[in-house]
Every structure is written in structure tokens, then in C-alpha cells.
Amino acid sequence: MSNQSLATRAVRGAFWTGGGLGVHLIVTLIFFRILNLEDMGYFIWAQRVLVMFQMVGVLGLNDALIKYQDASRIHFSSAFWACLFVGIALFAGFIASEWLLVIWVGRTPNIAAFFDIAKPMALIIPLASVSGIVKAILARELRFQSIAISEMAAALIAAIVGIGLLVGGWGIKSAVWNAIVREIALLGGLWIAAAWMPSLSFSWTKLKALLPFGFNVSGANLLNNINNNLDKVYFVPVLLGPVAAGLYAFAYQYTMVPLNRASVVLTRVVFPAFSVVQSNNQTLRRGYTRTITAIALLSWPALIGGFIYGREILLFVKGEEMLSALNPLRLLILAGMLKAVGTVVGSVFLAKGKANWSFRWTLVNLIVFVPALYWGVRYGIDGIAAVLSAAAVLFLVVTQILVNRLIDLRMIDYLKSFVGPLLTTLWVAAALVAVRSLTDLGHVESLLVGVVVGSIAYAIAVRLFAWAFVMRFWRAFRGQ
Template identity: 25%
Template sequence: MSLKSRTISGVSWSALARYLSQGIQLGLAVLLMRLLSPEAYGLLAMAMVLIGFADALKGMGLKSALVQKHDPTPRQTSTVFWFVLLFSTCLTALFVGAAPYAAEFFGEPNLTGIVQWLSLLFVLGTVGIVPRSGLEKEMRFYALAKVDVASVAMSGIVATTMAFTGWGVWSLVAQRLVQVTSKNVLVWGYSTWRPGAQFSFTAAKELIQYGGNLTGFNMVNRLARAGDDLLIGKFMAAGSLGIYNRAYRLMMLPIKKVIRAVSDVLFPALSAIKDDEERVRRIFLRTIRAISFLTFPMMMGLIVVADVFVLALLGSKWESAIPIIRILCVASLVQTLANPTGWIYRSQGRTNWMFRWGLVGSTTLLGAIILGVYLGSIESVALCYTVANVLILYPVLTIPGWLIDMSFMDVMRAVCGNFAAALTMAGGVYALGLSIPAVWPSWIVLALQVGVGMGLYWGIAHVCNLSAYGELLEIGKERWNALRKSRAAT
């Protein structure tokens, strides 16, 4: 099978898994948010600030290093496995001991046990790194699709049951532990790789150097991404942090899922053709066009329907999240274009560039968050963070573009049609909202606006013959024909 066919097949299976898991996660998020209080989510967010910093360290960027390297030896893969397992075990022990100090920092005594249990994620998360990288390198995305959907479903059942029976924040802790554990059990079941009793730092030196720069970027990036939770948790109430954190996570959920679905497949594909600069650039621009075709209407539509979305699905106790969601949706439009640039750095083996830019970009974002906290509200934090994202978009796209001869305007031209279509759709949905009587129930208004928005966006894409629309239809036809041929052969 050609690289193109394997990539299309991989994207199809990966996207299917992401959409299924996204649908399950969104449904679970809505259900759990109706069952739990903002304070419960605030406690979890405080714990995940600390866990997240160490989580960026646990894999040392070595999964990407294994995928990027064409032919890692058995000695190298075994060394990576034992190295990250030992390192993550040390992290777990460190955080178990440091948990009381974290609780004291935030002024929340209940945080001690939460941090200690969540620190198990370090070890649980690393045991599947090497076998999963092997499945990705082999482009066995059908197997990974089943792994991801099953783990989300199993963890969701556990979390929902616990929330119904009054476990509060512990249902959210269990959800994360069960999801990671079940995912790794399934990955090991599908993988034929097993670690050998061998360790050679010299053999894995190249991989560790690559992963070290990527880890450095992940750390500084995590500082910027989690700085808002850290500072809001320290200087504001747990309920305020819960509202901000859930608004951010809901806004990012579709973005992360769509980008991750493509990333798992595209990174191995780009790594395989890394020396063909023109081909890498062409594939990247087509991909960013396809991603924005899917995410732009989601975010612009959510800006318009945020009020009825929150009231219909989450309830009035989350009403304070409405302006936060609207502001952060603008940031998500920017991040749709910014986040995938990591594929360029990693596939071209230039994680050193990625780390250096990460220092600059993350410092800018962190400064904006500090300003927002100083101004004294979660709305100001969201606004400052969004403005900073817009201001750094040009260098975010331009610097990695130098590696594949891609300019900022190349990206803008690739997505401008999708942006105009999404903006027109959002305008139509907004006009519809103004004409609906105020006495109608929120869920009816939401269903009507979403349905009309989807139909309107499809109509615009079809009539205007948007490039991404045609490309996605082509991919869909190829997959359908492939499935028909495989069924006929059996």
C-alpha cells in the first residue's frame, strides 16, 4: 500500500475514533458537569496544574523520537522503555511526597489525596509509550481507534457511576486513572513488541537528544497553558477556577480531537518524506485547510450559541462560563492554525528550534495571563490570553515555515475560504436567534440553531466549491471504494 493510501486510511480510522470518543467525551462532560459542582472541577484543575507539568516530562519526548526515526534498533526501543519507566516511577514518588505542600500552596487540604492518586498517571502513562509508537509507525490506526474509543467509554462508565453515587471530585480522578490504564492494557494486547533485558544509554543517545528538546518545549508550553489555572487557583476561588477550566476544556475539546486525529497519522507520514520539502509543504497546507474546514464553523457557531448551549446542556449554575467560552473560542480559531506547526518541527528533526521558539511564545502567553489575573477576573484572564494568541500568530507560523519554504500568507490563503464560509454561517445563525421568541426552551433553540448552522455551512461549502470540501469528499469516496473492494474480496 502506498504512503498516500496508508495515510488516507490512517486518517479515516483515526478521525472516526476521535469523533466517536469526542462524542462520548462531550456527552460525559455535559452529564458530569450537571452532576458535579464548579468547585469539584476547580480542585481537579489545581491538581492537574501540577500533574501536567510533570506529565510533560514523563515520556521525555521519546515516543515522537521513535516514530521519527526510520529504523530504531531493539536495544534502543528497550532502553527507551526502561528509561522512561524508571524516570516516571521517580516522578510518582516525588509527587506523592510533595502533595501536602501543593495543598498548602493552594489552601485546599483535600488536594493532598487527589494529587497523590493522580501521580500514578506518570507510571501508567509511560508503560504504553513504546508499543503505541510502534503501532503508529506501522500505521495500525484501526487498532488504535478501537483502543481510544474503548478506553473513553470504560472510564466514562466508572466516572458517571461514581458521580451519581456522590463521590464528587473523586469520580473525575477515577476517570483519568481508568482511561489511561485501560488504554495501555489494550495497546499491549495489540502490540507484538516486548521489552528486552537490555539497557544502553549510548545506543539511545540520539533519541534522547531529540526527545530532550521536545520535552523542553513541552515544559515551557505547559507553563503557558497551565499558567492561567495555576494563578487563578492561587488568587481566586476554586469555583472560579472550575468555571474557567471547564470553559477552556469545552472550547478545546473539538480542536484537540480533530488535530490529534490527523497528527497521529500525519507525523509518521511527514517523517517518511522529510527530505522532500515541496511535498511536505503541500501536504501540510492541505491538512491545515481540512482541519480549519471542520473546526472554524464549530468555534464560530459556539460563539453565537454559547448562551443557549450552557443553559440547555449544563444548567444555570454554569452561566458564568458563557462570556469565557465566547472569548476563548476566538483563541481556539488561532490555535487551529498554530498547534499543527509542531508537526513541521518534529518531522524535520528540528525540535531545537521548537524549544527556542517555545521559550519566547510561552513567555508572552504567561505575561498576558499574569496581566489578566492582576486585572482581577476570569474574563480578563481569558481576554488577555486570547489577545496574546493573536499577536504571536505571525511568528508561530513563519518560523517553522522557513523549514519547508512556507510563508504566513500561504497559510492564510489556504484557510481564507473556510473562514469566510464559517463567518457567513455564524451570521445566519445569529440572525435566526434574534427572530426566535424568548419564551422558547433553550434546548429547542439550541437544536434549531445547530441544525440550521450545519445545513447553511454545508450549502455554502457546496455552492462555493471550497477546496477543503472537495478534498474531504474525495477522501471519503476513496475510503468508500476501498471498503467496497475489501468486502467484495472476502
């Protein structure tokens, strides 16, 4: 495979995959606008808990199959059956956990409301466990567009079902079934795209060849997920209550969740591409710096727009009751700007065979993060968001130093990658601050004006500060 075709497939995959995420965010916004804030708090809480079970269910075998260049059909089939078994066991364990919690602490209103939403959603666990293996088949072949089309179709099908149920008066159950249908449709789409069926054979020997790398990846992913979700599965919903959880969930959903999803997308696209050139540090450096430049150029201007127009956004969503989320929203936006450019670090670790680095670093993060969250929760959701922002600075600095050592990247070259995105972001920020201060409009009209002015300012800034870079990516997208 030529370097040009590799770049083209990676860029196209990243581009198309954003469509499914966009549909998901729009549908979630509709749910937030219409449904009770407390119910949405329980729903997002259930989602975050179930994601942890999904992380365990796939056993890291999807990444191991991508990394293991001699993987055969029997490797994939053995991994599929192992993940299906573990996924079903985790599903059963989650259902049983309600009974254990009731014995331990009693059937409190929080536990009852949580499991009413979470139990049907637990069907996602075995589905997600096996879809990771099917996805790995497509990722090995760099068929990112096939993955993206499957995700887009799944998001659209789920949106039709979810919005239809919402209109029909199903309340929070419409959001629950939106999530379930999305996972079912995704697995079906991936299976059709891969045109693959597991054989009925199983080889423990073949599976053992994948498990060491898979366990390192799975352990790092699980710890990282716990690290990223401690605030949403314990500190906010348990210690601050479901209304605070709903407010915080919205602030997080529209700042950090897109970045976390982008991280999954980028790892899926960039890790296989980096794995092809894992022994060539020069090519890796070039691919890495171009990727983080693209991420910053796309995310920073949008995030700064959200920071400036945070009040108007919250008023648009649900009126005055949402304004308590303004400070967390802005703090998480600042954290998001840093985390956005750190999303590719994990792909470099994996491509260079350093999954154990990810695992160990995530463990250190967890040790630092837990006491910090206990301090932050005393100040409500503002304090939790402040802890996340401070942690984002520390984690980015340390992980970037590790990456620089791994691929022989100088810090000055890393920082140069952000010149164009930084100038573009400052240009957009100046335009938005100016128009916001010079106009006196309602929140909806102000948002519309901000979107128009911000888009125009962004287009001008890209032409001035990042045109050559954008055209390079455009040529890669077109396969030139």
C-alpha cells in the same frame, strides 16, 4: 509505501481518533452538570498539573523513536524501561510534594482539597509514561486506526465506570476513577494492538542515541504545556479561587481542550506521515495546507456556533451560576479558531528535525506570557481569557512565518487554504444569527433549533464552497 496509502492511513487515523475525544467530552459535560462546580475546579486543576508530570515521564522518547529510522527492538526496550523508571520516580515525587507544601505553607483548605483528588490520580503518571512508547510502535507503522480503537475503547470503559460511580453517589471520586480507568484501559488496548513486550535488556548506548532529540521534544512539550496551563494551575485556581477555576475550566474544556487533544492526535498522525516525506518540500507543503484546510473546515463552523449560542450552552449546563463564564467562553472560542490551524506547526518542526525550534519558541512564549497573565488576572477570568486570545494572534503569525521558511510556502498560498473554510463559517454564522434573532424560545429549545439549522447550513456551505476538497478526503479515507 505509496503516497495514496500514506494519505489513507493518516485520514483514517485522524477520523477514528475523534471518537474517543467525543466520548470524553460528553462524560465531562455530565460531570459538570451534576457535580459541584468547586469540586470540578479542583479536579480540572489536578488534571492540568498531572499532565505536566506525564510530559516529563515520557522524556520525548516516543517522538524520538518515530523520527529515528534505524530504531531497533533494543531501542524500544531501553526507552520503555527508562520511561517506567522516570514515571515511578515522578509518581513518588508528586506524592511527597504534599508533605513539602504542608511544611512550607501549612495544610490550607486548597492544598487539602487538591491532594485529596490528585493523589489517586497520580497513578496516571507511570502509566502514561510507558503507554507513549507502546503508542510509538503503532505510530511508526502508521497504524493510527489501532491507536484510535484503543482510545475509543478506553474512553467507553472509563465512561461506564465513571457514570456508574456517579449514579452510585461517589461524587467527585467518580470523575477521578474515570480518569484512572481510562489510562489503564488505554495502556492495555495499546499493548494488545502492538503485540509487543519489552525485552529485559537495556542499552545505555542505544538510549543515548534517542535522548538529544527526545530531550528537545520533551523540553518543548513541557514548556508548551506550562505555557498553556499557567492560567489553570496557578493564576485562576490559586489567585481567583476554586469557583472561578470551575467556571474557567468549563469555558476552557469546551473550547481549547478539544483543540489541544486534536493537536496531540494530529501530531501523532501527521508527524509520522510528514517524517516519511521530510526531504520533499513540495509534498510537505501539499500535506500541510490540506491538513490546515481540513482543520479549519471542521472546527471553525462549530466554534462560531458556540460563540453565537454561548449563553444558551451555559444555561443548559448549570443555569444562571454559569453565566459568569460567558465572556471567557467567547474569548477562548476566538483564540481557539486561531490555535486550531496552528496545531500542525509542531509536526512540521519535528519532521524537519527542528525540535530545537519548538523548544526555543516555546521559551519565548513563556517569557511573554507570564507578565501578560499577571496583568490579566486583575480583571478576573475575563482578563485571563483576553490574554489568551491576544497571545493566539501573535503566536500564530510568528510560527507560521517560521514554517513558511522551512518548507518554502508562500504566505499567499497559506491564506488561500482558508477561503473555503472562511466562506463556510460565514454562511453558518449568518444562518444561526438569523434564526436566533427571529425565534423566541427557551435555552434548550433554542439550542436544538440552532444545532439543526447549523447542521443544514453547514452541509449546504460545504457543497457550495468546499465540495472538491471534501471529496478528495473522502476518497483518501476509502483508500481510492
